[in-house]
Amino acid sequence: xxxxxxxxxxxVTLSVNEGTVHALIGPNGxxxxxxxxxxxxxxxxxxxxITFRGSDITALKPAEVARLGLVRSFQISAVFPHLTVxxxxxxxxxxxxxxxxxxxxxxxxLSTLDxxxxxxIDAVGLSSYAHLPxxxxxxxxxxALEIATTLALDPAMLLLDEPMAGMGHEDIxxxxxxxxxxxxxxxxxxxxxxxxxxxxLCDRVTVLARGEILADGSYDTVSADPRVREAYMGTEHA
Amino acid sequence: MAVxxxxxxxxxxxxxxxxxxxxxxxxxxxxxxxxxYPVFMMSILCFALFACAFNLLIGYVGLxxxxxxxxxxxxxxxxxxAVKVWGFEPLAGLLVGVVGAALLGLVxxxxxxxxxGIYFSMITLALGQMFAFICLQAPFTHGEDGIxxxxxxxxxxxxxxxxxxxxxxxxxAIFLFGFFAIWRIVHSPFGNILQAIRENxxxxxxxxxxxxxxxxxxxxxxAALAGLAGGTKAIVFQFATLTDVQWQMSGEVILxxxxxxxxxxxxxxxxxxxxxxxxxxxxxYDFPVTVLIGVIFVICVLIFxxxxxxxxxxxxxxKAG
Numbered sequence: 001x002x003x004x005x006x007x008x009x010x011x012v013t014l015s016v017n018e019g020t021v022h023a024l025i026g027p028n029g030x031x032x033x034x035x036x037x038x039x040x041x042x043x044x045x046x047x048x049x050i051t052f053r054g055s056d057i058t059a060l061k062p063a064e065v066a067r068l069g070l071v072r073s074f075q076i077s078a079v080f081p082h083l084t085v086x087x088x089x090x091x092x093x094x095x096x097x098x099x100x101x102x103x104x105x106x107x108x109x110l111s112t113l114d115x116x117x118x119x120x121i122d123a124v125g126l127s128s129y130a131h132l133p134x135x136x137x138x139x140x141x142x143x144a145l146e147i148a149t150t151l152a153l154d155p156a157m158l159l160l161d162e163p164m165a166g167m168g169h170e171d172i173x174x175x176x177x178x179x180x181x182x183x184x185x186x187x188x189x190x191x192x193x194x195x196x197x198x199x200x201l202c203d204r205v206t207v208l209a210r211g212e213i214l215a216d217g218s219y220d221t222v223s224a225d226p227r228v229r230e231a232y233m234g235t236e237h238a
Numbered sequence: 239m240a241v242x243x244x245x246x247x248x249x250x251x252x253x254x255x256x257x258x259x260x261x262x263x264x265x266x267x268x269x270x271x272x273x274x275y276p277v278f279m280m281s282i283l284c285f286a287l288f289a290c291a292f293n294l295l296i297g298y299v300g301l302x303x304x305x306x307x308x309x310x311x312x313x314x315x316x317x318x319x320a321v322k323v324w325g326f327e328p329l330a331g332l333l334v335g336v337v338g339a340a341l342l343g344l345v346x347x348x349x350x351x352x353x354x355g356i357y358f359s360m361i362t363l364a365l366g367q368m369f370a371f372i373c374l375q376a377p378f379t380h381g382e383d384g385i386x387x388x389x390x391x392x393x394x395x396x397x398x399x400x401x402x403x404x405x406x407x408x409x410x411a412i413f414l415f416g417f418f419a420i421w422r423i424v425h426s427p428f429g430n431i432l433q434a435i436r437e438n439x440x441x442x443x444x445x446x447x448x449x450x451x452x453x454x455x456x457x458x459x460x461a462a463l464a465g466l467a468g469g470t471k472a473i474v475f476q477f478a479t480l481t482d483v484q485w486q487m488s489g490e491v492i493l494x495x496x497x498x499x500x501x502x503x504x505x506x507x508x509x510x511x512x513x514x515x516x517x518x519x520x521x522x523y524d525f526p527v528t529v530l531i532g533v534i535f536v537i538c539v540l541i542f543x544x545x546x547x548x549x550x551x552x553x554x555x556x557k558a559g
Contacts, residue, residue: 040444066446078441080434091434092445094427100447103428103459110427153445 009034010211016157018053021179021188023198023219026208027231032191033075035208036159039189040072041065053156069156073146073163075191081135085126085145088134089117092152117152123181124148125174140167144175151182158182160190164197176201199223207231267410276406277474282514283413284471289494289506291463294420296492297501298429299456300436304359304488305346305366306464309339311483312369313465318385318478319378328391328399332412332469339465340458342369347457351450363485370483384479388472405474412470416463421503423459432456493531497538499545508547 009031016022024032037043039050041062050058052070060068080088093113094100102109121130124144129137134145143163150158163179164172176197179188183201192198198205199219207214207222209231215222222228270279288310295301313335321331350361373379380386390399399405423429435442435449442449472478481487490513498509513531520527542549 042440042444061448062443063446063448066444071446072444074441074444078438078444080437080441082437083434087430091430091442094431095446099427100431101428101452101455103423103426103455105426106422107425107427107430110430149445 009038009208012208012211012213014206014213016187016189017204018187019183019185020203021183021190021201023202023205024189024191024208025193025195025198025205026214029210030208031211032208033161034211036072036161036191039065040070040159066153066155069153070159071150071153071155071157072159073143073150073161075161075165079134079137079142079145079149082133084131084133085121085137086114086117086130088145089120089149089152090114092149093117096153120148120152121145123151124178140171143167144171147175147178155186157187157189160188160192162191162193164192164194172197195223264414268407271403271406276402278514278518280406280409280474281471281518282511283409284467284474285491285494285514286507286510287413287416287470288464288467289491289498289510290417290420290503291460291467292491293495293500293503293506294423294463295456295460296495297505298424298432298436299453301351301453301457302359302492303350303362303457303460304485304492305362305364305369306460306491307483307485307487308342308346308366308369309461309464310468310471310491311373311478311481311487312342313339313468314472314478314482315373315379315385316465317469318388318472321391321473322385322388323378327395328393328408328473331391331473332466335469335472336462336465339468340462343458343461343465344454347454347461351453351457363488366483366485366488370480370485373480373483379478379480382480384477385472386477388476388478390473390476399473409470409474412466416466417503417507419463423456424503428452428455493535495545497535497545499548499551502545502547502551505545505547509545512546 012031012035014024014035024035026032034043038045041057041060041064045058048058049056052065052068057065057068057070066072080091083091090110090113093116094110097113099110099113118127118130121127124147126137126141126144126148129141134142137145143166147160147163150160160179163175167175172194179190179201182188190202202219204217205219205222206216207225207228214231215225215228288306291309292303292306295303316338317331317335320326320334321328326334346362346365349365350358353361374381390405392398393404393408397404397408399408431442431447431452435447435452439449468482471482494509494513495506496509497512498507499505512534516531517527520530538545544552
């Protein structure tokens with residue numbers, strides 16, 4: 001798997017190897033989310049190329065990219081607020097099950113998806129909230145729900161935009177375990193500020209600063225790089 | 239892994255009361271022509287179905303179309319032409335109207351759906367104006383005169399629709415068909431996705447939904463059902479005129495839906511009944527109807543934001559706790 005983007009961000013050539021957990025870190029405004037938006041086609045690159053599993057996806061639309069198995073989460077939690085937790089996950093399950101376009105059938109047919117939805121909800125520890133509208137969940141639980149919804153598509157590659165942001169200690173532990181588990185047969189690219197999580201979970205780290213790649217390699221190599229330290233210190237002073 | 243699967247459907251109590259209310263309403267509609275002037279009731283049913291079709295789009299997809307008269311009035315012309323000129327049987331004539339409206343909906347929807355919010359509304363308005371102009375100029379619509387003297391004919395060659403009661407019950411059946419079609423669409427897997435798109439469109443896209451197709455699908459369904467209402471009106475009143483395709487008609491259906499309650503199934507029916515009843519009863523007096531409807535509209539927007547039916551439903555929900 002390979003991404004080569006001469007991206008509006010700036011000459012970012014990023015390749016993510018299949019089956020790895022890859023972190024994209026960097027100070028605020030470095031362009032991490034922009035890279036996500038480019039990869040998932042929510043933004044169109046002015047120049048460059050994006051390939052996924054050997055095929056060129058540069059010209060595809062966001063929904064088509066998701067259909068290929070490259071599914072993202074959002075930095076600001078993206079749930080369907082007035083649907084219950086169960087319904088949120090079922091929305092994701094509906095599409096691959098061909099239960100999305102049938103307008104002549106009762107929606108009670110969707111209960112056939114409940115078992116799968118509940119096991120996904122269980123995996124992120126939300127079983128006891130299954131019938132609560134998503135809007136009533138705490139921030140950390142909304143993030144967990146978002147991950148469950150993303151996983152419902154069984155994507156080959158997940159792009160997680162700050163999955164741990166706003167989470168408490170316990171939640172971070174649980175979601176870390178979950179990501180480790182799902183990464184066994186998938187590729188994960190994540191933006192994350194929590195460096196403990198990054199060092200713990202990620203096989204490889206790419207540091208982005210001012211829209212360019214500053215360093216790339218294992219966590220230990222990258223964290224020892226003086227330029228990376230400077231970039232981080234620089235923003236802390238600012 | 240222990241998995242609970244008890245998905246709570248709507249509370250059974252609420253469901254029973256809905257069924258009871260529905261049965262009472264249908265009984266009242268069946269008895270209505272013996273109490274109220276049938277043509278008046280048929281006018282209400284046609285506009286109620288039109289408003290319901292419009293509401294499918296604004297209430298369940300969140301798209302404000304300002305050109306729905308195109309589908310209502312367009313279908314009226316198509317049905318009237320098919321019945322009068324081609325000598326079609328009424329049901330076949332209606333089918334022509336519905337298919338015509340659906341095709342118009344496909345074109346208008348295809349062009350408008352790429353834009354959001356006010357731009358969507360403006361495109362539907364512009365295309366609606368263009369269609370009204372075509373109707374004014376095209377030979378088959380007979381310009382200012384419209385298509386007059388459309389025969390009601392015999393339904394399936396059997397039922398004489400010149401009998402007011404027969405016409406009424408056929409209109410009622412068409413209305414109920416349309417109403418339940420909308421109910422089915424809203425409470426279907428497709429309706430579920432429409433709701434998800436309305437709640438968070440970007441998220442729906444990121445889950446791989448081609449949201450434009452869902453919106454276009456809903457737009458065409460709404461147009462087709464508006465066409466069913468317009469075609470029925472042409473047969474009931476035996477004419478099709480420019481009034482039904484002009485922007486005022488698009489505005490009127492917005493008004494009806496807003497007054498009754500956007501996003502409730504019954505709201506548009508209530509709104510349409512109110513507006514038609516006021517127009518009908520005040521027509522005999524000198525009092526300007528538009529002023530009164532305008533005042534009601536202002537009151538509604540200021541005090542009953544959810545519309546009449548919307549407020550009642552909310553009140554019942556709060557009472558039920």
